[in-house]
Amino acid sequence: MRQNTENVPRKQLVRGGAGEKDRTNTGHELFLLMANSQSDLEEWVRAIRRVIWAPLGGGIFGQHLHATMSYESQCGPQRVVPVLVELCASFIREHGLKEEGLFRAPGQANHVRELQDAFDRGEKPVFDSSTDVHTVASLLKLYIRELPEPIIPFSKYTQFLSCAQLLSKDKEMAIVELSKQVKSLPQVNYNLLKYICK
Template sequence: CSPNPRSDKRTTRSKSMVMGEVSRGSCRPGSPSLQEGALKAGWLKKQRSIMKNWQLRWFVLRSDQLYFYKDEEETKPQGFIPLQGCQVNELTANPDEPGRHLFEIVPGGTGEKDRAPISHESFLLMASSQTDMDDWVKAIRRVIWAPFGGGIFGQRLEDTVQFERKFGPRLAPLLVEQCVDFIRERGLDEEGLFRMPGQANLVKDLQEAFDCGDKPLFDSNTDVHTVASLLKLYLRELPEPVIPFSKYEDFLTCAQLLAKDEEEVCTV
């Protein structure tokens, strides 16, 4: 699942399928309304393999399918991309073609976490910005790898904990426990902990590994600031903070009461 370096030729080649043709078979599922069960929606360009040109389409991510429509008002999709067993990879930017934020969805067909090279043709998509592409890649990976315990960045805290309880009692996600244990062991005397950034490329690699259901281990060569940055990234991407929105005012009230008690003790 981790993106591999690709040549400029790879980014410009037309290896994508004509998605409309693939998706229009008799097994095509019904067309749910655009709002029903949508995990993410937005504009993307998809490449046609025959003409090698780009089509702007409205994409809607639901369950394990990625639907595309002619525009956001359409109720009947032109086609869909089945995501089960797929891999999604960001493609290396071509310096000769700035502004092309490309990623691919590679069909696997096995439904298992097989990292071997896949010969199936890929769906080539283009986002409007790096941020937009990152959001789509993370959302699609979450759908693909959630059944295997991955896709945890941006996933609800309770969903992650509930899945991991299949493997034993747990009060916090394994990623959180692993980061906290490592920081306690190696980082308590580190200057600038949680303020100094870690290695951005390594943080991204670790994020992608956890999102693909892997459980990478930290060792003596792992930079503690990288682990701290990974933990901050996980917490920052939670759909709801660790302190739930519904309890936020209660926590503020408790903090105010504690501060008041401390003031009264100091004046005695």
């Protein structure tokens, strides 16, 4: 049975060309990417871009934290957290600490997507005075949300949950246990958690 594809979101990728092209370019081999929804299509395109740009230091959204830190340590000065996190945190500290609704009010979705794409291409966009602090906060939240494993790894979830439950019974013991659990995190996770909390 043939599926009706008239209203299916499509995007054409041109092999060996300048990236995405419209249908009028027939000189290159074309690949047609179809999806059930626009959001599925955008996710596919982002995933393909991540794979293409990852060897060049891009593709950091959705990349494991240790992979990002490993690559960044080879390409420049030793850092404690990814460049994206440093840039966002620095901008937020400078322009957003008195901003009402910071991390609650959404940023400009199109600008967040543009910044995400730029970082995924390995670029380091500059946030200037015209950049909305909510957009930068949304970008930082998106980066953290798209980590394949949370800052507190899945393997540590039960132990951290136990600390929270212990807090209502024995606050002092809970703090000691929580400190022990935080120190047992993988180093890159510990560094990111410490940096964000600071």
